[in-house]
Every structure is written in C-alpha cells, then in structure tokens.
Amino acid sequence: MTNVIQAANRDVNGPLLELTDVKTHFRTRRGLVRAVDGVSLTLERGKALGIVGESGSGKTILSRSIMGLLPTKGTERHGSIRFEQQEIGNLGRKQMRHIWGKEMAMIFQDPMTSLNPLMKIGKQIAEPLRIHLGMDKATAWATAERLLQDVRIPEGARRLHQYPHELSGGMRQRVMIAIAMACGPTMLFADEPTTALDVTVQAQILDLLNDQRKDRNMSLILVTHDLGVVAGHTDEIAVMYGGKLVEKAPTRALFADMKMPYTEALMQSIPKIDDPSHTRLMAIGGRPPDLVNPPQGCRFAPRCLYTRDKCLTEEPPLVATDNPEHTYACWYPVGSPEYHESKARLSETPVTIGRLD
C-alpha cells in the first residue's frame, strides 16, 4: 500500500516518548483529584503500547495529559513528558497546537459524536492538511481521497462529499483514522477506538490501526479496558489502577506471567471461548478507589483477594522481574508463596470467591 505522506526522516535514536513521574491532578470542590499519580514509561518508535484499566483508572487522562488536551483551568500537571527528545509537558495549548494533528494525533472512542455533523467528510480530513502542511484546497481534497483509500473506504471521491450521518459507525471510525493519519504523525493515541463499534467491525478497525502503524512506522498508544483488544495488537502493555502504573510488560510476557493480582482479575473477567456456557464471569468486587483520598498502601488492596496487612499500610514500589522489561507493583505477586497460601485458603471457603457454579 502506498501511503500519502511518509513520516519525515527524523533522528531515530532514543525513545519517541519518555514520561517521568507524570502527575495530573484536578482541583475540585471535593479536593484534589489525583487522576494520574506518578506514571513513568518510555515508548520506542513504531511500537504499540496498550494502556489497560477500568473506568477511572486514569488511562484516558494519561493519554490526554501526554497530548496536553486537558482543560487548563483547575488542572495541575507535574513531571516530565519528553517527545522527540523535547520537553512538552510544560507547553501550553498554543504551542501544542502545532504538534496536534501533525506529530501527535488522537482517535476518540465514539465515532458517532466525534465528527462535526455539519461538515463534509472531505473538509474534515482536508482541514489538518491545509493547516499544518499548507496545502491548497484541491491538493488537500485529493490527498483526503487517497487517505480514504488507505483506510479502505471504497468510492472515496463520493464519500468526501458526504456528511457523517450518511456513514456507518465503522466507516466513521475509518474516517477518524484517516483524519489522524493525514499529516503523518509519529505518535497516535487511540482512546477506546472500538468500544462503540459492533463486534464484527472491532477487529477490522484494530487490524487497520496496526497496519497503518507498521506502514508509517508510527508509535501507538492504545487505551482500553479490554485486555482482549490489546492482546493481539500491542508490543507492550501497561496496566493502570487508581492513577498509577501497577504492571508493565511486553505483551507476551504479561500474558505468560502476570504478576499483579489486578491484572489477573482483569484477565479473569474476560469470557473464555473454551469455558462451558453459562459459566459465571469473575467480577472484581468493589469500586475503583476515590482519587481524592486514595487508600493508604496499595491502592488495589481493598479489592484484592490476596490482601495482607502490609498491603494496607505500605505502598509497593514498581520492581522488575527476571525480565527487566517486566515491572509490577505488588508485595505478594501472583506466583509468590503468600499468593498460593491465600489462594488455597480462599478455595476452602468458596463463597468468598466471585465464581459461583
């Protein structure tokens, strides 16, 4: 497939994105909401990172913090965000505007509400091309047509002149991808890109995203609550809980050897194809922590099945396994003697386990 715009040749040394102790806090009447509370990670060029967590874990806020897309009022940003070896964590919207759509682009969750209903598809795709690359109208629209081809929308010439309501949900998400791809960004954020779509379309969209990423040597951050989504489409996975990173590993390593009980619980909440039908899914009891007054110690402890006293008082640091790329924050990780002991105790009193047969 020929792409419209190849990413410009850049300094390919060093990671594309480097976060150090990123914090995003919101001032509210109830107090300071620590939505993202000290996240550090790096992302290499052309790689895909999945950020996984339930609602309120801070995954969406983290991605928007990196892009600088949050409202300035009442938001406190701390820590360092380095993109292309340049600090962008302290840039305002005015400066970020030249990065948005050009270097970094974002795909939103709901394609039904994310396109301007009163503007032709073509104009919406052409807009960033005209702004960032200074194309004239004709060139921009011609480019838009080829972008529609790239995202496998047939009859592009006709589609350009249509309005969003004339397109299906899957089509609209493809248009969103075309818009994001338009200026050849090096970094793409996809925030729950398939949640609002039909199951049959989800896989197509994820495959499309993956192909585009590889074709364009673009890095991807895929934000989702669904481990199933990230499994086949990422190189690395970061699991977030209560605004913190609780486990991070190369995708294969994570699925082979997850350490954090929260990751395990997320895993068990996905239905498995070889389970007998009507098997009850394991749900994680309780609710995500209050980010104004997060629990002392491990934030997951109040909901964890294997909690011990230490978990409730001391916060576990991120430590590496034998594999230095696999880090987790847990005192008694999956596989540890204490974990097995707790698990054995739990199976004697099956009522406390979520699974009821």
Place this chain on the structure above:
Amino acid sequence: MRYALQRFTQFLIVFFLVTFGVMVFMRIGLNKPGDPARTMLGGTVSQDLIDTTTRRFHLDSNYLVQYWYWLKGMLTLDFGYSNPNNLNVTTYLKPRVLTTVFLGLYSIFFALLVAVPVAVYQAYKRDRPFDKLSSFATFFFISVPAVVLAPLLKYIFIDWLAWFPRLSSKVYPWDNPMLHIKNFFVPVLVLTIPLAATWIRLLRADMVQTLQSDFITLASAKGVPPSRVLWGHALRNSVFSLVTSVGFQLGGLVGGALIVEAYFNMKGMGSLLVVAILSSDLFTVQSVSAILVACVVLVNLGVDLSYALIDPRIRHARALS
C-alpha cells in the same frame, strides 16, 4: 420539493384563515354591527356617501363576498379606504410600514452584530471574568423593560449628550442618510439592547454545550486554531435556538416596536394598528394585520428553510419525506 409545497399550502391556509377572521371579528365588534359603512365613515355623513361606500366595498354582501373583493384589491395593492385619514390605505400605509421595517431590521441586525461575537467569546472564556461580567450584564438588560430603557436612553443621548436631534420627522436613508441614522439611533438602541441580551444568553448556552462535544475536542486535536474551532466548527452547530428566536422576533417586529414607536413618536405600524382598532378603521386594520400575518408566516418559512441550510441531516430527512 414535496416539503416546500406542503409548507406553501400551510402558508396560504394560515394567511386566509387569519385575515378572514380579522375581517369578521372587526365587523362583529362594531358599535353598530349592521352598518359598517356608517361606522367606518363616522360622524354625520350624507346617506348618499354611505350608499356609495357600501356599494364600493360591497359592504352589504355576505362576509365571504366582501372578503373576496378585499382580497382582489390586495392583489392589486389597493388596500381599501381609510376615513379617519381620509386617504387610500395604500398611500399612507407605505411610510408606516417603512418606519417599522427600519426599526425592526436595524435592531435585529445590530443585536446580532453584538450578540454573536460576545456569546462566542463568553463560551470560549467560560467562567472567566469576561463571561461572568457579561452574563450579569445580559441578565440585567433582559430584566429592564422598554418603558424604563426608552426614557433613560432618550435622556442620555438626546437631552444630556445632545448627540441626536430631538426626533425629527421621518427621513428616508435615500434622502438624507446622516439624518436618517441620527433619527433612528436611539429608538433602535432601545430595541437592540434587550434583544442582544436575550440572544447572547441563548447563544452562549448552546455554544457552551457544543464546545463540550467530542468533535470540538477532535478539531482541537487536529491542530485547528481556536478561532476556527469557534467560528468554523462550534458556531454553526449552536445557532438553532438563535435562528428560531430571530425568526420570532422578525415576525413579531410590529408588536415589539409598539412602545418605542409610541414613546419616540415614530409613526409606525404598531401605533397605526392601535389607533385604527380604536376608531373602527376597518380597512386599515385588515390591511395591517394582513401584512403582519404574511410577515410571520413568511419568516417562519424562512426559519424552516434555514434549518435545512445549516444542517444536512434535516435537508436529507426532508428530501426523503
């Protein structure tokens, strides 16, 4: 196409119903219902004149026939005869209509000119000092009735600052543009201020809502500069209530200007209608209300069409029906 036809039929039905109703009720409401010609002519007049008038306007036939003749006259711009003014209605109606139309169009134009940018900027700077201050101001000006605003502004601009002449007689822009502007400035201001205040509040509320939409965030995330996000993406998605309100205002032009016309002694349609009703001036009432109904219905038609112009979804839905 079917939609337009449907709307046009509606327009005709409403127009006929209302104008016919006005005619019937005016005659029923007369002091001497049986003798419209005498009431219309008023005072002591010769039987001869009454007979001529009755014959001329078919006042002795039934309502439907009378209506038919009146309608025929309207089509040839012959609006009938007005005794108190001792004139053909058509002749003296023209300056009245023009005065009201000037008042209405100017005030709507200037109110929009002020309201749109203020509301857009307010929504952009939501909850910042500018927004809060102007929100208070608009609330204040909505609450001030015209009967208070008119003397106040008259005092400030005409008596105290003496910027404008003390209400000269009617001047058309094509005769003396400067004097025309001076003449209309204060009355238009009285009408503009509450209108602008209302529209600012209306548009600000819709803009604030639109600015929270995903597609606005997407537009920003594409790198679209804030001014284009506001004017190119958000405004068009926020104008529906405003368009509706402007339509109402255009339609109700005459009633709204009544106080201003009376206070500034401007001879417009509003004051004309009041006097005409009080003096049983049949053809004047009928003609003025016919103009009003036509205005209201036409403007509504225009509002409907502009919805379709703004929103492709409405356009397509109508094309299908």
